[in-house]
Amino acid sequence: MNSLTLVFRLTVFALAFTGFAQMPIFSRYYLADVPGFAWTADYYFNHVAHYILAIVLLAILGWRLPRILRRQSWSAMDVTVGLCWIGIVLTGIVRVMKNQPESYFSPTLVMWVDWGHLIFVVLLAPLALAHFMTRRARASARRLHNAK
Amino acid sequence: MKINRRHFLASGLIAAGGIVAAPSTARTGAEVSPDNVVLATLLDISKCIACGACVEACREVNGHKFPRPEKPFPIMYPAKVKVADWSERQDVDDRLTPYNWLYIQTAEGEYNGRSFELHIPRRCLHCQNPPCANLCPWGAAYKDSRGIVGINDEICLGGAKCKDVCPWHIPERQTGVGLYLKLAPSFAGNGVMYKCDRCRDRVAQGETPACIEVCPEGVQSIGPRDEILAQARELAARTGGFLYGDTQNGGTNTFYVSPVPFDVLNAAVEQGPGKPHLASVGNPFVKEELLARAVYAAPLIGVVAGVLHLVRGATSEDNNE
Known part of the structure; x- marks a missing residue:
């Protein structure tokens, strides 16, 4: 695993954490009561942290996009995971846009964008894990085959 | 808004179209048409006599929106999650509750050697960049095209984040009502949050909010934000008065003169749950407004850097994508 991949994975984890911290669950379920973890219930702090992490994530995704598009073959899983990422990024950017003071988006659109952001994240987690396991299994099989 | 399957799918399609068209649907209050004029209210608190007509009218006109909780309430976990039940105390009118979206706050004291007693109708200020709507993770709190900030009681889960992030802690919770009852009532959510929606349904029909219409002293006026703000500034200048709400929390659609x-009033009013302060409030989103530009630029910079890297013949990393 190269260093960019490590940064990418840590960023995704931190984004998921600060994203879920936008819901009032960490204070309800005692995490914020743990010494040193009071910040998990600070909505403004987690909001800013989510923006900063999103900047890192978007830069990495942008960096990798040309390589990804260069790929010769696409499995159904590749496409599904890719669509989830597109959904997360688009809904996330719309959320940032609607949080600007001069912008206006209809309440119905905002509701669907918020729900979409959450749904895409919840979908991506098991899909990305399955995708990762499949690729690892394939790589192992390939190594075994080459060894023979 | 009742949500059924047809409505769910239909609004999903509308939303999908809206995402594509989002940049063109974004608009500012400067554009004027009947539906998208941002309206603001001016409250000349020197006129208020605390007769309570506005409070009564608010309750009467908005009564159909008040919660009708189902009892007994679900047992909630963990035990520290408390029930918020105002259904047996619907008559309370000396603070904000789910059944009382407007109340009269009184300030008594002395200023410049003269005693004063002022009455201040208090409700949601309908911020221009409302933290409740910006930070609601569920899309339940919203700002509409007329500058009204509301909470969709059909989908609100009652997590009270809107109350926590509101500098005045305006929204009030009622347990035992709303969508959370159909999801995981014991483990997530706790009812619905309620607050003034500036008589959104009346305003949509071209009518005036009830509290403004019934006031015998003409304390409040409503109109396009630019005009009302100009009036508020003129009134403050003419009377040597003070203005609150124009810059608070990044700007609101409610101006008190x-x-x-207001720092004197703030020290004089009773504060506590359901009784908001009158302190100065800065813009909580300064950092986010700066960071937003970086959010837009980051993917573009990443793509340009990635393409340049490829053009230079880099081939590494491909296994990790």
Whole structure:
């Protein structure tokens, strides 16, 4: 695993954490009561942290996009995971846009964008894990085959 | 808004179209048409006599929106999650509750050697960049095209984040009502949050909010934000008064004009749950507004850097994508 991949994975984890911290669950379920973890219930702090992490994530995704598009073959899983990422990024950017003071988006659109952001994240987690396991299994099989 | 399957799918399609068209649907209050004029209210608190007509009218006109909780309430976990039940105390009118979206706050004291008693109708200020709507993770709190900030009681889960992030802690919760009852009532959510929606349904029909219409002293006026703000500034300048709400929390759509400075009023009013302060409030989203530009630029910079890297013949990393 190269260093960019490590940064990418840590960023995704931190984004998921600060994203879920936008819901009032960490204070309800005692995490914020743990010494040193009071910040998990600070909505403004987690909001800013989510923006900063999103900047890192978007830069990495942008960096990798040309390589990804260069790929010769696409499995159904590749496409599904890719669509989830597109959904997360688009809904996330719309959320940032609607949080600007001069912008206006209809309440119905905002509701669907918020729900979409959450749904895409919840979908991506098991899909990305399955995708990762499949690729690892394939790589192992390939190594075994080459060894023979 | 009742949500059924047809409505769910239909609004999903509309939303999908809206995402594509989002940049063109974004608009500012400067554009004027009947539906998208941002309206603001001016409250000349020197006129308020605390007769309570506005409070009564608010309850009467908005009564159909008040919660009708199902009892007994679900047992909630963990035990520290408390029930918020105002259904047996619907008559309370000396603070904000789910059944009382407007109340009269009284400030008594002395200023410049003269005693004063002022009455201040308090409700949601309908911020221009409302933290409740910006930070609601569920899309339940919203700002509409007329500058009204509301909470969709059909989908609100009652997590009270809107109350926590509101500098005045305006929204109030009622347990035992709303969508959370159909999801995981014991483990997530706790009812619905309620607050003034500036008579959104009446305003949509071209009518005036009830509290403004019934006031015998003409304390409040409503109109396009630019005009009302100009009136508020003119009134403050003419009377040597003070203005509150124009810059608070990044700007609101409610302007109070008082003959006594608001820091003096803030020290004089009773504060606590359901009884908001009158302190100065800065813009909580300064950092986010700066970071937003970086959010837009980051993917573009990443793509350009990635393409340049490829053009230079880099081939590494491909296994990790």
